[in-house]
Amino acid sequence: MTEEQKDNKPETGKRDKKFTNVIITILLNIIITITSIYIIIIIFLNQRKNNQNIVGVDIKGFLEKQKAGLVSGKISEEQFKANRISSKCW
Numbered sequence: 001m002t003e004e005q006k007d008n009k010p011e012t013g014k015r016d017k018k019f020t021n022v023i024i025t026i027l028l029n030i031i032i033t034i035t036s037i038y039i040i041i042i043i044f045l046n047q048r049k050n051n052q053n054i055v056g057v058d059i060k061g062f063l064e065k066q067k068a069g070l071v072s073g074k075i076s077e078e079q080f081k082a083n084r085i086s087s088k089c090w
Contacts, residue, residue, distance in 0.1 A: 066083050069075040075083075 062083075066075065066080055070077065070080045
């Protein structure tokens with residue numbers, strides 16, 4: 001064979017290595033991406049989820065207790081007014 005004929009033949013070894021490197025690179029990128037997303041979801045989002053506090057305030061019930069205390073004489077009228085004003089600030 002002449003040199004021209006050798007140059008025209010593709011070298012399969014180099015192509016196989018390039019193809020293998022591309023596949024390995026793609027797989028590593030997929031693994032790293034999935035791991036990163038998993039870490040973000042598990043660590044950061046669960047911390048926010050656990051830090052949420054639900055607070056409920058029963059203003060109507062509070063004011064009814066205050067009125068009952070006023071009627072029964074357990075609290076004075078000034079205390080009742082002060083408690084009503086502070087309950088509106090919630």
